[in-house]
Amino acid sequence: MxxxxxxxxxxxxxxxxxxxxxxxxxxxxxxxxxxxxxxxxxxxxxxxxxxxxxxxxxxxxxxxxxxxxxxxxxxxxxxxxxxxxxxxxxxxxxxxxxxxNRNKIKGFKIDKITTTREINTADFYEVVNYALDGGQLDFRGAQFLRFYAKIHKEYEKVLERALPLDPFAEYVLTGKKPDVEHYYTSTLAISTILGLFNDDVISKLLERINSDGSVYRSIRKEVNGLLIDQALVGQALLRVYKKTWDQKYLDLAMKVYTYIKDNLKGDLGFRDIKPLDEVTKEEFYEPISNSETAIFLSQLWSVNNDETYLLEAKKAMEASYTIGGNDIRVIPRVAIAYLKINELIKSREEIKDDIRVEVMKEISCEDKDAVVYKGKCVKIDEVQSEL
CATH class of the missing domain: 3.40.30.10 (Glutaredoxin)
Known part of the structure; x- marks a missing residue:
């Protein structure tokens, strides 16, 4: 513009x-x-x-x-x-x-980070505190809260008090299906990530993806290539892939990733959009976008076993935490990425409310009820979390 x-x-x-x-x-x-x-x-x-x-x-x-x-x-x-x-x-x-006063006012530009800080997992508990204090959670906050209550049974009552910020969070907390318009691509993607998709939703989602892997922001098709949309659509495609095992969805997810890598990758994180003008040429690692990118990349790592994705996921996660570590929207996203990176569980099927789990087409365990955790076949009940 x-x-x-x-x-x-x-x-x-x-x-x-x-x-x-x-x-x-x-x-x-x-x-x-x-x-x-x-x-x-x-x-x-x-x-x-x-x-x-x-x-x-x-x-x-x-x-x-x-x-x-x-x-x-x-x-x-x-x-x-x-x-x-x-x-x-x-x-x-x-x-x-x-x-x-135009010549007297000191202008503001978003500061660039020169280093990232190590993640303190104790900060993740702020999501629980926020819910206890009556704060409204988005769908990622709701996902983390359900996971925390799953591994710490004494916090199950917190779920009863938790307030949803939007229809997607309400669905995660209560199971009430959201009535949302799919005007924006992020809404299509989140619906798919949460398993609320059918052939029509998938068709609309695919229409928003360009041949170069960039994703349109909305049905308007005015803006494309925003990191947040790339990350959410990438996750959505992997969700459909793991439901259908149709290779084309994994291939599309890889194309979306390639756009991120070629256009948005920075030294310490991922920029929110490629340079479009004098303003956007300034690199900005938007924290919510980077944490969603970390989740997407950690999922790619679980599928492909290529540590390139793991390293990039860590980079996006740490950039997000460094910039937005005090933001209640960012904390649960960083927490989910952290758990998928450090406590990944590979399973043949979904395990309710366990955000560490990634479904695999095949795992090398003779016991059909076993999961893979840190390279070993174990029962899901044997897996402990550091949280």
Missing amino acids: IQKNMINDAKFYDKLIAFFFETENCTNCEDLYNKILKLTISQKYYFLRANANEYLFYTVRFSRGVVPSIGIINTSGELIGIIESENIDYIQAKLREIYD
Whole structure:
């Protein structure tokens, strides 16, 4: 969306660039945007409309996720102001204030990490504390909580108190099937990851995958190649592969992985999107995306036994933890990746609520009830967790 000539023009005409963030569910955004454009001060800005869900790579850089809102950047691509209001008089005053002080405001850019920190598994317990305090869990938080209650029976009552954040989390906690639209590819992918798929869902999912392995963000097909979508669709394809044992789904998962490797791989993690403009050329390891990528890569490792995927999974996991280790959305995802990396269990069939388990077509155990843990055939009840 940000063309190089826009940056140059903004410099020449001494203007700022403003993102107006909206979503398809915002009923008053159209009217508000038109009012803003009519303001005299708006002539000092280049305004860009961005759907906050579709153009996620701008949303995470220039907003706090509030809709409607305005994120204002200078010609160096630095964030210098956020306006979160629907009051046109307030918006006008803030636009004037930010423009008048444009040379005094210190711009903000997302810091690059230069090293990653070792994971402290004690942090995973924060998911349990959060649930006990009445916090709402997303589907990954719900998955981790069910696992924790499975291995620590004294916490089973926590499940009764746990509050879901969304329909997918409600399904994990209660079994109530979600009624969701599949407008965004991530919704299709999560439905599939949770086993809520049929031929129609699979068909729609495949339609969102390009020949180069990039994944469309939504049915709009405006944005593709976001790391979060790549990771979730990769997991979804592996889920279908392990249900059907149809090689084409594994091949597609590998194609999705190849896109990640060729376009998004960084020194310490995986960038959220390949460079598209002056803003996105700055490398950003978005933590939720990296933790979902770690889960995807750990699953590829379990299938292919290639330590390349294991090392990359660890890298994505550690980048996610380093940047987002205090985020309740990130912690359970890191925990799931950690368990799949360090406590992987290979089984012929799914084992309810055990997020360490990966289903294999074949395992080298004569006992049909055995699983493979750290290279040995054992009973599932014999496997202990360090958590």
